Amino acid sequence: MSLTIEKNKDLSGLNSLRLSAQAECFCEVKSVADWQEALAWANSADLPVTILGGGSNVVLAPRIEGLVLHPANAELGLEREDAESVFVRVGAGHDWDPFVRACVDHAWFGLENLVSIPGSCGAAPVQNIGAYGVDLADWVHAVSCIDLNTGEVFERSAADCEFGYRTSRFKTKEAGRLGILAVTFKLSKKPKVNLSYAALHEALDAAGVAPTPINVLKQVEAIRAHKLPNPIVTPNAGSFFKNPVLSTSELSALQNLLPHIPVYPVAEGRVKISAAYLIEQAGLKGFTEAGFAMSERHSLVLINLSASSGQACLHFASRVAERVHALFGVLLEREPIALGTLAS
Ligand SMILES: Cc1cc2nc3c(=O)[nH]c(=O)nc-3n(C[C@H](O)[C@H](O)[C@H](O)COP(=O)(O)OP(=O)(O)OC[C@H]3O[C@@H](n4cnc5c(N)ncnc54)[C@H](O)[C@@H]3O)c2cc1C
Structure with missing residues (x-):
């Protein structure tokens, strides 16, 4: 085996929620030959394989059994x-x-x-x-x-x-x-800007700049820096829940409770609604418990204040989802992926 396999690798710095986690075995893979060698090694030892990239969309179990592969090919x-x-x-x-x-x-x-x-x-x-x-x-x-x-x-x-x-x-x-x-x-090869998102359009107008690709990039960068907590300072995994997609009849029922809910058509008879709005209307913006909170800056972002376990994170998220469901009858689906064994 020419690859370096690290045993009991600490993954707490390799996930943006900064949950404490460990990989039984961990290995960086660059070339196709690296991948094949690592996979053959894991398969011959009957070890499960898990892939971990930047760790910005995962909830990690305290210990991930088997081999965690970290892709490193930056060609x-x-x-x-x-x-x-x-x-x-x-x-x-x-x-x-x-x-x-x-x-x-x-x-x-x-x-x-x-x-x-x-x-x-x-x-x-x-x-x-x-x-x-x-x-x-x-x-x-x-x-x-x-x-x-x-x-x-x-x-x-x-x-x-x-x-x-x-x-x-x-x-x-x-x-x-x-x-x-x-x-x-x-x-x-030709600039093709997408200004379909109203807030982006408005930001470009407000800045008084032409809608060129570089200006779009700069405005998106500025909006995000303003809206989203930086995971390096405040551990988080971005949006923790997906925006629910409803049928028009489900929407009508919801609009009886929340007449001003923002609605985005996605397909014939289907609409997307804002999960952030549901969380806010449920009074959960800033809700804090057991070392986690729904961010005051962006109610869809679950932040880790001091907790260390992936299981506690999922428990906190369920409390939020259950409250929203009880009030509005809408199921919130988690966006980050659980890696390792965690009960959801
Ligand atoms: C502050 C913040 C803002 C974010 N904003 C957005 C946003 O605007 N839009 C958005 O869509 N997402 C957003 N995200 C989520 C996240 O950035 C993306 O999902 C990103 O693509 C995850 O990349 P990663 O390398 O960190 O993946 P990881 O978290 O490491 O892995 C995510 C999943 O992909 C699998 N995986 C990783 N690499 C590979 C591979 N090479 N082959 C096969 N499977 C693989 C993992 O096993 C896991 O299941 C945000 C996250 C944060 C923290």
Whole structure:
């Protein structure tokens, strides 16, 4: 075995909620050969495999049994181009935010609205990251994958990833079965700004600047810095709950209780509502218990004030979700993924 396997690795600095956690075995993987060697080692020892990127969208169990793989391949390159588009491939271990900035620097456009999202490029397709009117799925061309059982490497087209609102097949039917090695994006050579998100449009107007890709990036960066608690100062995992999607009849029932709830149409007969609004209306903005709180700055962000266990985190989140359900009949679904054994 040429790779370094660390035993009983402390993961408390490798998750943005700063929960205390340990991996039975931990290993960084860069090349395809590294992945295959690590997987063969784990499979021969009958150890389960878990992938941990930047740890910004996970709730970790106190101890993760088996082998935790941490992708470290940060390659970034132009694969090919045509008159309108560039095909850019980025390794799973590249940090997402500097990748977005590098694309804008190279005049490869499309991802500007997704600046300042923490985490790795390899994790980005898992929940189809999205913000300010843009989803990753809008710009993905293909995802390079490795089968965690067999070590087989294959390419999956964007259409086969089954991307949806904060989801994909990597998070659903293939959860825990595939590793993402790299992602190829098809980006535009011409500026293509997306101003569908009203607050972004208003911020550009207020700043009196033209809607160029770099100005969009700067405004998104400024809005996020103002709105969201910085996980380095205040441990958190971003939005802790997804915005619920309701049928129009479910919406009518809810509007009897909350006539002013903001509503965003998503498909024929389906609407998305604001989970943050539900939490606020339930009086839970700033709610604090057992070392956790729903942030005063952004009611959808669960922050860790002093607690250390993933189980306590899920318990606190259930208290919030149960209160919202009891008052408004709407189920809040957790966004971060639990890794290791935790009862939810
Ligand atoms: C302050 C803050 C703001 C955020 N804002 C947003 C936002 O605006 N929009 C948004 O969508 N998300 C947001 N998030 C959530 C998070 O940043 C993203 O989900 C991000 O993509 C997670 O990347 P990660 O590398 O940290 O993944 P991790 O947390 O390490 O892992 C997340 C999941 O992906 C799996 N995974 C990780 N890497 C791989 C891989 N290479 N192959 C296969 N599976 C893998 C893990 O097993 C786990 O199930 C925010 C988080 C924080 C803390």
